[in-house]
Each structure stands twice: as structure tokens, then as C-alpha cells.
Amino acid sequence: MGHPEPFDLKYVAIGNEDCGKKNYRGNYLKFYDAIKRAYPDIKIITNCDGSSLPLDHPTDLYDFHVYTSANNLFSMSHKFDRTTRQGPKAFVSEYAVTGKDAGTGSLLAALAEAAFLIGLEKNSDVVHMASYAPLFVNSNDRRWNPDAIVFNSFQVYGTPSYWVQRFFTESSGATLLNATLQKDSSNSLVASAITWKNSEDGQTYIRIKVVNFGSNSVNLQISVDGLDPNSVKLSGSTKTTLTSANLMDENSFKEPKKVAPNQTLPEDAQEMSVLLLPHSFTSFDLLKESVSLRITEDYSSLVSSI
Known part of the structure; x- marks a missing residue:
């Protein structure tokens, strides 16, 4: 990949939204065992949601994705309030308001996302990381709505969802x-x-x-x-x-x-x-x-x- 030194890889997610598929658990365990033997310090992320029910396989983190309406995401500000404080933590790696509430990046979507992020912040003992998705879009090749940052060959702007992120820049370690x-x-x-x-x-x-x-x-x-x-x-x-x-x-x-x-x-x-x-x-x-x-x-x- 043109990089002379090894990448400082700290996390590996096995699959993407594959939990529940026929062979996922068996294949997951093979990858988990092999990676842990060779690189015991790397944190493994499962696709299976552990926020409501205990997981039936070992993992360091579990992946959580949500794309939904503004009202639903606002109500999910309490999603992790009742999550068990034992076991693996959540990586909320994809979240956004989508559909008619979002347009190509609306204030309505941003407010619901802000409430959801406050809920994650208040449950940061069980939510390890969070990331909005998608981050970038070229306005000449738009394949998904909305996105946090929009650009073309000479211009760029942040959507309201991008500005919400700025409110949380001091949250890590606070x-x-x-x-x-x-x-x-x-x-x-x-x-x-x-x-x-x-x-x-x-x-x-x-x-x-x-x-x-x-x-x-x-x-x-x-x-x-x-x-x-x-x-x-x-x-x-x-x-x-x-x-x-x-x-x-x-x-x-x-x-x-x-x-x-x-x-x-x-x-x-x-x-x-x-x-x-x-x-x-x-x-x-x-x-x-x-x-x-x-x-x-x-x-x-x-x-x-x-």
C-alpha cells in the first residue's frame, strides 16, 4: 500500500452488518482465534449488537449501526441507559438521520443526532467510540444522503450534522x-x-x-x-x-x-x-x-x- 512501516492497527472489525447470517458466528470465531494468537493486543469488534442481550461469543467491542428518522433517533438518546455495565463496550460506528427528515443534511437531522450523541456521552462507560457516517461526499458523485462534509474540486462545506460534531470535541477525556x-x-x-x-x-x-x-x-x-x-x-x-x-x-x-x-x-x-x-x-x-x-x-x- 506504499507504506514502508507497519500500520499501528489497534482494532479489527470482523465483517460488516453480517450478524445473523448463516455462517457468521463460525467464521467469526476462526478469525477471532487466529488474530488473537498472532496479535493479542488488537481489539476485535463483532457485528452482533450487545446493547440489549448478552453475546454468545468472545469480543472486545461490538458494532452498533443506526440509520433512522429524526424522532426515532432523538428517542434513542436513552438507548444505552439500561445496557449492562459488564462485558464488551459498544462502538457506535455508523449513525445518522436518513430519509425525508435528512434531505442532504438538515437542521432537523442534526438536532436528533445531537440528542443521540448526548446519550452516548452520558453512557461513555459502556460506549467506547462513536463515528458519524458517511463523512465525505463529492457533490459530483453523490451516492448517499446525508454526509457530514460536502466538497467538489474547489469548494467545501460542513452540513449541520458536521457542526454538531464540533460541540463534542472536548468530550474525550473530560x-x-x-x-x-x-x-x-x-x-x-x-x-x-x-x-x-x-x-x-x-x-x-x-x-x-x-x-x-x-x-x-x-x-x-x-x-x-x-x-x-x-x-x-x-x-x-x-x-x-x-x-x-x-x-x-x-x-x-x-x-x-x-x-x-x-x-x-x-x-x-x-x-x-x-x-x-x-x-x-x-x-x-x-x-x-x-x-x-x-x-x-x-x-x-x-x-x-x-
Whole structure:
């Protein structure tokens, strides 16, 4: 392949969407045994879904694919809440909203995907990795809709689904906080919270992400256990929102950022009272005066790996 040194291969998936086929299990075990004997450090990925039922064969990870409607993917933000914490973890290697809800990359699709990703982030103890699919498409040879990044010989733009990915760039290695919505909250909301350290300025932030999948604005009061609201620095805190006038709005070469994140200052970082626009994905990065975050002992946390 024109590469002088061995590839640093860490994962091998055996098959692609082959679970349930007549000879898959027998062939899988042959490959599994042979690869493990020769390369014991390589992680093997099975095609069989282990999120609901235990697997009947050994594996390090199991593959999970989902292409579906916006409403269904939004509801799947809780898909891994009840998955067993024992055994292999999930690799959500293909996910996207498809069909009429997606067009060639709509805001509606992106919002549902954002909610699904928040669910993966909150279950990062059992979801090891995730990747949107497909990533690229040449506009002159489009064979699948939608795709995250569209290009031709001299132009490129990201779909709303691409911009959703940018909201999660700090999630890997971050500390996931136990975020809950009040019982009387709208069922159109999905939220998560992490703490992360900015490598550029060395500051520690609390990032709260909320999807409002509904058609009404929502006033949200944010409360973080162990955090004094007066310790939040308004000057360094930001609010980033992904929304548009129409749910089916898309980006294009002519309007590459018709649907793109807009960053502003929070309305009131210290009062922690925020307004969520209809059909929006909003992220709040709250900068603390001190880099240490106090969390009460009963406040659960874990490290996110998405």
C-alpha cells in the first residue's frame, strides 16, 4: 500500500452488518482465534449488537449501526441507559438521520443526532467510540444522503450534522457530571454536563449542552452541585447555539454557514438562567474563577471517552 512501516492497527472489525447470517458466528470465531494468537493486543469488534442481550461469543467491542428518522433517533438518546455495565463496550460506528427528515443534511437531522450523541456521552462507560457516517461526499458523485462534509474540486462545506460534531470535541477525556432535568421539564429536552480544561488558556470550564427538540422556547434554570454561581466569570463564559429559521434548512456552496453555530455571551451566567430557542442545540461554557471544581460527595462523575 506504499507504506514502508507497519500500520499501528489497534482494532479489527470482523465483517460488516453480517450478524445473523448463516455462517457468521463460525467464521467469526476462526478469525477471532487466529488474530488473537498472532496479535493479542488488537481489539476485535463483532457485528452482533450487545446493547440489549448478552453475546454468545468472545469480543472486545461490538458494532452498533443506526440509520433512522429524526424522532426515532432523538428517542434513542436513552438507548444505552439500561445496557449492562459488564462485558464488551459498544462502538457506535455508523449513525445518522436518513430519509425525508435528512434531505442532504438538515437542521432537523442534526438536532436528533445531537440528542443521540448526548446519550452516548452520558453512557461513555459502556460506549467506547462513536463515528458519524458517511463523512465525505463529492457533490459530483453523490451516492448517499446525508454526509457530514460536502466538497467538489474547489469548494467545501460542513452540513449541520458536521457542526454538531464540533460541540463534542472536548468530550474525550473530560469528566462527565451527573446532569438531570427536573421532572416537570419538557420531554423535548436532552442535556449533559462535563468539565474540561482548555489546552490554550489552561482554564477549566463547565460545559452544559442542551437540545431543545420542541417548537417552543424554554426557560431553563441551571444548578450545579458544589458550584457557587458567583464564582462563574461572565467575561470568559460563552453560549453557542445551533439553530435556523426552518427545520429543513441546509448548508450549500452558496450558503456554507446558513446553519452554523453562533457564539455569544450568556444572558446571565451568574444567575444560571438561560433561554433555549425552539429547535436548537445550545452549549454553555462556564469559566470558573478557580480552576478547581468543588463537587459534593454524592455527586457522581465519570470520565467521558466519546
